[in-house]
Amino acid sequence: MECGQFFRYKRVGDWYYIHSGNKFFRVRQDSDRLEFSGADKDFIRHFFSLDTALKDILAEIPQDRYTKKAFHLYYGLRLIRQDPWDCLLSYICSIASNIPKIQRCLDGLARAFGREVRLGEVKGYSLPEPDDVRNVAARHAVPLLKETGLGFRSNYICEISRTADRRFLESLKSLPYTEAKGRLMELPGVGEKVADCVLLFSLGFVEAFPVDRWIERALRTFYFKGQKVSPKLINSFARDYFGNYGGYAQQYLYYYSRTALGRDFFKK
DNA sequence: TATCAGGGCGATC
DNA sequence: GATCGCCCTGAT
Numbered sequence: 001m002e003c004g005q006f007f008r009y010k011r012v013g014d015w016y017y018i019h020s021g022n023k024f025f026r027v028r029q030d031s032d033r034l035e036f037s038g039a040d041k042d043f044i045r046h047f048f049s050l051d052t053a054l055k056d057i058l059a060e061i062p063q064d065r066y067t068k069k070a071f072h073l074y075y076g077l078r079l080i081r082q083d084p085w086d087c088l089l090s091y092i093c094s095i096a097s098n099i100p101k102i103q104r105c106l107d108g109l110a111r112a113f114g115r116e117v118r119l120g121e122v123k124g125y126s127l128p129e130p131d132d133v134r135n136v137a138a139r140h141a142v143p144l145l146k147e148t149g150l151g152f153r154s155n156y157i158c159e160i161s162r163t164a165d166r167r168f169l170e171s172l173k174s175l176p177y178t179e180a181k182g183r184l185m186e187l188p189g190v191g192e193k194v195a196d197c198v199l200l201f202s203l204g205f206v207e208a209f210p211v212d213r214w215i216e217r218a219l220r221t222f223y224f225k226g227q228k229v230s231p232k233l234i235n236s237f238a239r240d241y242f243g244n245y246g247g248y249a250q251q252y253l254y255y256y257s258r259t260a261l262g263r264d265f266f267k268k
Numbered sequence: 269t270a271t272c273a274g275g276g277c278g279a280t281c
Numbered sequence: 282g283a284t285c286g287c288c289c290t291g292a293t
Binding site: 191 | 272273274275276277
C-alpha cells in the first residue's frame with residue numbers, strides 16, 4: 001500500500017481503508033493471511049494482482065546486483081491494478097508534488113465533488129467522475145478546484161474531465177503500448193511520466209517504465225556511474241534493458257532507492 | 269526571503 | 282531536440 005504507486009488509502013488501526021472508483025473497502029494482513037471486507041474475493045485478488053505469477057515475472061527481468069537485491073528485499077511487492085480514472089486524477093495531482101500533498105489534493109477533490117461512501121462506521125468520499133467535475137464546471141470549476149490546493153493542476157483536471165472519460169481510458173487497453181501512450185499524452189497535463197504511470201498502474205501495460213526524479217537518480221547511479229544522462233537516453237535505456245516487465249523492475253528499484261538506500265545515498 | 273519538489277508546456281535557439 | 286522559465290503550493 002505504501003510503496004508510492006497508490007494514494008487513495010487511509011490507515012485506521014491495522015486496517016487500510018481503500019478507495020477505488022466507487023468501491024470503498026478495507027484490508028489487513030496477518031502474516032500471510034489477508035482479511036478484507038467491502039469487496040469480494042475476486043476483486044481483491046485482481047486489485048492486488050494476486051493472480052500474477054510474481055516469481056516468473058521477476059525471472060524475466062535482468063538479474064544484476066541492484067535488481068537482485070531489490071527483489072530479495074521486497075519480494076511480494078506487486079503492481080496494484082488501480083481504477084484508471086482515479087489513477088489519472090492521482091497522477092495529475094502528483095505533478096511537481098509529494099505524497100502528502102497528493103493525498104491532500106485527492107481528498108479535497110473527493111470531498112468537494114465526489115460522493116459519500118460508507119463502510120461500517122467509517123465514512124469516505126470517492127473521487128468525482130468526469131461528469132461530476134464537468135457539471136460543476138461550466139463556470140466555476142477552476143476556482144472551486146483551486147480551493148482544494150490543486151494550483152495550476154486545476155486547469156488540467158477541468159480540461160481532462162471534458163475531453164476524457166472511462167470509456168476512453170478503457171479503450172486504450174486494446175492498443176499497443178506506444179499508441180496508448182500517445183493517446184494519453186494528448187490530454188493536457190499528461191506528459192511521458194504521467195502517461196506511463198497510468199498505463200502501468202491501471203491499464204495493465206507492465207512494460208511501461210515511468211521515469212521520475214527518483215528513478216532517474218537511481219538509474220544514473222546504478223547504470224551510468226553517476227554521470228549525467230539525458231532524459232531521452234534514460235528512457236530508452238530503461239525500455240531496452242528491463243524488457244517486457246520493466247514496470248515491475250521500476251517499482252522494485254524505485255522502492256529500493258527510496259528506502260534501503262535512503263535519501264543520503266543520492267546526496268553529494 | 270529564496271529555493272525546490274515524485275512534471276508539463278510553450279518559447280527559444 | 283535540448284534548454285529554460287513559468288506554472289500553484291507547502292516545506293525547508
